[in-house]
Amino acid sequence: MENSTEQVLKKHGLKNTRQRNVVLEEFFKSNNALSQPELEKRLKGEMDRVTLYRILSSFEESGILHSILDRQGTMNYASCNASCSAAHHHDEHLHFNCDNCHKIFCLDVKIPAVNLPAGFQVAQLSLTATGLCDTCS
Amino acid sequence: MENSTEQVLKKHGLKNTRQRNVVLEEFFKSNNALSQPELEKRLKGEMDRVTLYRILSSFEESGILHSILDRQGTMNYASCNASCSAAHHHDEHLHFNCDNCHKIFCLDVKIPAVNLPAGFQVAQLSLTATGLCDTCS
DNA sequence: TTTTATATGCAACTTTGATGCGTTATAATG
DNA sequence: CATTATAACGCATCAAAGTTGCATATAAAA
Numbered sequence: 001m002e003n004s005t006e007q008v009l010k011k012h013g014l015k016n017t018r019q020r021n022v023v024l025e026e027f028f029k030s031n032n033a034l035s036q037p038e039l040e041k042r043l044k045g046e047m048d049r050v051t052l053y054r055i056l057s058s059f060e061e062s063g064i065l066h067s068i069l070d071r072q073g074t075m076n077y078a079s080c081n082a083s084c085s086a087a088h089h090h091d092e093h094l095h096f097n098c099d100n101c102h103k104i105f106c107l108d109v110k111i112p113a114v115n116l117p118a119g120f121q122v123a124q125l126s127l128t129a130t131g132l133c134d135t136c137s
Numbered sequence: 138m139e140n141s142t143e144q145v146l147k148k149h150g151l152k153n154t155r156q157r158n159v160v161l162e163e164f165f166k167s168n169n170a171l172s173q174p175e176l177e178k179r180l181k182g183e184m185d186r187v188t189l190y191r192i193l194s195s196f197e198e199s200g201i202l203h204s205i206l207d208r209q210g211t212m213n214y215a216s217c218n219a220s221c222s223a224a225h226h227h228d229e230h231l232h233f234n235c236d237n238c239h240k241i242f243c244l245d246v247k248i249p250a251v252n253l254p255a256g257f258q259v260a261q262l263s264l265t266a267t268g269l270c271d272t273c274s
Numbered sequence: 275t276t277t278t279a280t281a282t283g284c285a286a287c288t289t290t291g292a293t294g295c296g297t298t299a300t301a302a303t304g
Numbered sequence: 305c306a307t308t309a310t311a312a313c314g315c316a317t318c319a320a321a322g323t324t325g326c327a328t329a330t331a332a333a334a
Contacts, residue, residue, distance in 0.1 A: 134256025
């Protein structure tokens with residue numbers, strides 16, 4: 001009998017390894033984005049540091065996770081919604097950085113359209129807010 | 138007779154040093170944001186790497202520059218407009234990252250207001266676009 | 275069960291950034 | 305103009321984040 005992390009890997013055509021399942025578990029357990037340093041801390045002993053980096057980028061490429069850079073410049077990862085694919089990430093929602101607990105939340109807020117000066121062609125828009133999250137405020 | 142970089146330093150209460158004038162020159166010559174690595178390359182030989190870091194943060198603190206993190210996670214700096222101060226940066230405009238030349242432009246586009254879920258208090262909003270700039274498109 | 279391709283672990287390296295400390299230079303004062 | 309206190313600078317050192325090459329281990333297919 002297969003558990004859900006194995007199903008996700010299979011669905012995205014990724015080999016079913018112990019390390020990948022362990023990483024995926026962490027995202028299933030969490031309701032907010034996880035930073036690379038936080039993941040590294042949690043998974044110390046479970047796998048090599050390099051393996052974690054490689055798993056995170058392969059998950060991003062195959063549309064399991066999307067990456068978010070917080071304002072300190074550290075990489076964070078969050079689960080993609082069902083419509084994400086390798087070709088295109090649908091992460092055009094607002095990313096909220098809490099100034100207190102430093103967690104990052106993907107909020108279901110559409111990014112409004114903007115008018116750019118002539119000659120500028122927009123490929124992607126990203127909107128980030130800082131402040132206090134619902135538990136910290 | 139004083140040149141303009143010296144005037145800027147004086148206005149912001151910073152000591153008038155050769156190194157600070159050299160850094161400020163670079164921003165006067167450029168019409169887009171400059172990344173830390175780019176600055177380091179241009180000023181190699183002019184000053185120590187650490188000095189550049191310290192100058193950039195002191196310029197940011199005193200409201201001469203504001204910092205922008207690009208999507209690769211590298212720090213970029215751009216001139217502030219006149220209303221910036223140590224206490225508060227008025228950099229609530231759109232930052233445009235060109236996918237081709239990788240330059241960053243501060244565009245005069247106001248960030249539209251958004252409705253957040255209950256409990257989330259916004260302190261700052263930042264809007265970033267990627268795509269092709271006016272010279273690359 | 276064997277084979278083959280992929281994933282992992284390890285070592286080494288690069289880049290970005292920070293810190294402590296002795297030395298130099300600015301700018302205020304006599 | 306000379307003196308001096310303070311702030312800035314340069315150098316050495318260190319840490320964190322991320323990358324690369326290669327040998328070994330392990331899924332999954334034959």
